Ligand SMILES: Nc1ncnc2c1ncn2[C@@H]1O[C@H](COP(=O)(O)OP(=O)(O)O)[C@@H](O)[C@H]1O
């Protein structure tokens with residue numbers, strides 16, 4: 488494997504006394520793209536939330552290392568500052584701040600340096616063009632009145648402008664029409680052009696993965712990884728569902 492960026496070891500986590508993640512281990516190298524698939528309720532979103540430091544989950548065991556450092560005690564904003572980005576299944580609306588200003592402020596907070604409005608605007612335009620997205624997006628209030636598909640596209644725009652070291656996409660493609668799926672897919676390809684950028688994609692959508700280079704596919708069932716393989720697992724899931732993996736686990 489390429490040099491490790493994210494290393495999850497024996498991670499267990501619970502919410503409301505209920506164990507959700509059960510001794511889960513997973514490593515992602517620099518520049519690698521990993522996919523997680525699994526049945527509803529397997530713990531995929533919980534894993535993403537725990538990686539981001541969401542305090543509604545209690546980590547009951549194991550470690551999460553990012554770039555060689557144990558980040559288990561870091562707050563979500565500190566993890567974001569280290570370069571971990573997560574797209575949410577249900578993004579929040581932020582009235583009074585435009586998408587463009589939101590991202591600019593986030594970049595300035597991360598680097599501690601002011602960014603020239605003119606330079607930033609040019610970069611925003613470049614990314615909007617690459618995604619074939621309407622320029623008005625960047626000027627609208629963040630997620631306010633955005634349709635489901637627009638919110639997902641806005642998240643991809645944020646990912647490309649923030650340039651995280653690890654992006655976690657939790658079903659960014661769910662419920663999207665064909666055009667929006669294409670935008671998301673294009674955005675992921677654009678992100679992958681940076682050879683150091685790593686990606687964890689949680690999805691059920693084989694279509695979105697077909698054009699992407701994927702280094703590993705993990706099947707998550709009942710809070711643990713029950714199988715790891717290559718892209719062939721995606722077809723296997725599309726054909727047979729998850730039942731065969733559930734049996735394998737016993
Ligand atoms: N905050 C929470 N409090 C209580 N139960 C939760 C919480 N978050 C998730 N769960 C439960 O944990 C299980 C896994 O949920 P989730 O991680 O959302 O699954 P997935 O994303 O794989 O569909 C589900 O049974 C869900 O109801």
Ligand SMILES: [Mg+2]
Nearest residue numbers: 531532533576
């Ligand atoms: Mg989920």
